[in-house]
Amino acid sequence: MEKLSIKKDWHKFFFKNSFYNPASPEAVKRAEKEVNFILKKSKIKKGAAVLDLCCGPGRHSLVFAEKGFKTTGVDFSKEYLREAENKAKAKKLSMLLIKKDMREINFKERFDLAVNLFTSFGYFIKKTDDLKTLKNLHKALKKGGKLFLDVINGDFIRKNYRHKHWEKIGKDYFLLEKTVLSKDKKTSLNEWTKIKNGKISSGKFFVRLYGKRDISEILNKAGFKILSFYGNFEGKKLSVDKNRLIVLAEKS
Numbered sequence: 001m002e003k004l005s006i007k008k009d010w011h012k013f014f015f016k017n018s019f020y021n022p023a024s025p026e027a028v029k030r031a032e033k034e035v036n037f038i039l040k041k042s043k044i045k046k047g048a049a050v051l052d053l054c055c056g057p058g059r060h061s062l063v064f065a066e067k068g069f070k071t072t073g074v075d076f077s078k079e080y081l082r083e084a085e086n087k088a089k090a091k092k093l094s095m096l097l098i099k100k101d102m103r104e105i106n107f108k109e110r111f112d113l114a115v116n117l118f119t120s121f122g123y124f125i126k127k128t129d130d131l132k133t134l135k136n137l138h139k140a141l142k143k144g145g146k147l148f149l150d151v152i153n154g155d156f157i158r159k160n161y162r163h164k165h166w167e168k169i170g171k172d173y174f175l176l177e178k179t180v181l182s183k184d185k186k187t188s189l190n191e192w193t194k195i196k197n198g199k200i201s202s203g204k205f206f207v208r209l210y211g212k213r214d215i216s217e218i219l220n221k222a223g224f225k226i227l228s229f230y231g232n233f234e235g236k237k238l239s240v241d242k243n244r245l246i247v248l249a250e251k252s
């Protein structure tokens with residue numbers, strides 16, 4: 001099988017508006033429902049402090065702010081943060097947006113709820129960087145604060161693995177996804193090739209494929225107590241046939 005290689009700082013190349021923007025119209029539409037689910041399950045009080053780590057163009061941050069939560073969004077991408085800021089201004093919403101690598105956040109007992117959504121975790125070649133991120137999140141939460149983590153379900157990917165997959169996204173828009181699993185099947189290297197209006201572009205990304213057991217282990221190591229698992233934002237049970245792995249955890 002074809003091999004793929006990737007740079008350690010691949011995220012600086014992949015997350016660019018010219019190639020990928022997480023705030024597609026369909027994804028923006030889903031955000032309110034996702035936030036409602038998070039609020040219902042985490043039971044945080046109105047007006048509480050929320051951290052959206054890896055907020056991107058602010059799909060969820062904007063909804064939290066609209067609902068009256070004290071919202072802070074963090075992302076390393078200036079481009080995405082600018083988009084979030086412009087949208088907040090247009091809606092006359094106030095939120096704090098900070099440009100920072102997720103490994104470097106340094107808040108202390110400031111938030112009631114932290115979220116990291118749409119597979120914004122598991123990006124680092126060194127697993128210790130994932131742990132560092134979770135320890136930072138743990139430190140950032142007040143005692144009893146909640147963490148909502150939403151990642152691709154590694155167990156689903158291992159079960160349904162396909163090396164190549166073509167998808168027609170819209171008129172004149174095709175996406176070829178190539179995935180190469182590591183020998184131990186715990187990580188994946190991915191290459192997306194887009195053909196849009198006759199133009200070809202490609203980008204690579206790395207994801208650590210957390211399943212229920214691995215995510216529990218690393219969350220516990222970072223000091224979190226797991227409260228619940230879900231397989232989607234409708235609250236369906238997590239299973240190997242669900243492609244999302246959603247965890248609600250608590251700083252105990």
Ligand SMILES: C[S@@+](CC[C@H](N)C(=O)[O-])C[C@H]1O[C@@H](n2cnc3c(N)ncnc32)[C@H](O)[C@@H]1O
Pocket residue numbers: 011015022023053054055056057058059060074075076077080100101102103116117118119120123
């Ligand atoms: C799949 S997108 C999801 C964005 C947003 N959570 C959403 O649901 O729309 C992943 C986000 O992680 C951000 N990101 C990637 N690596 C990062 C890093 N090392 N530190 C901070 N943000 C990072 C990207 O800029 C991007 O906004």
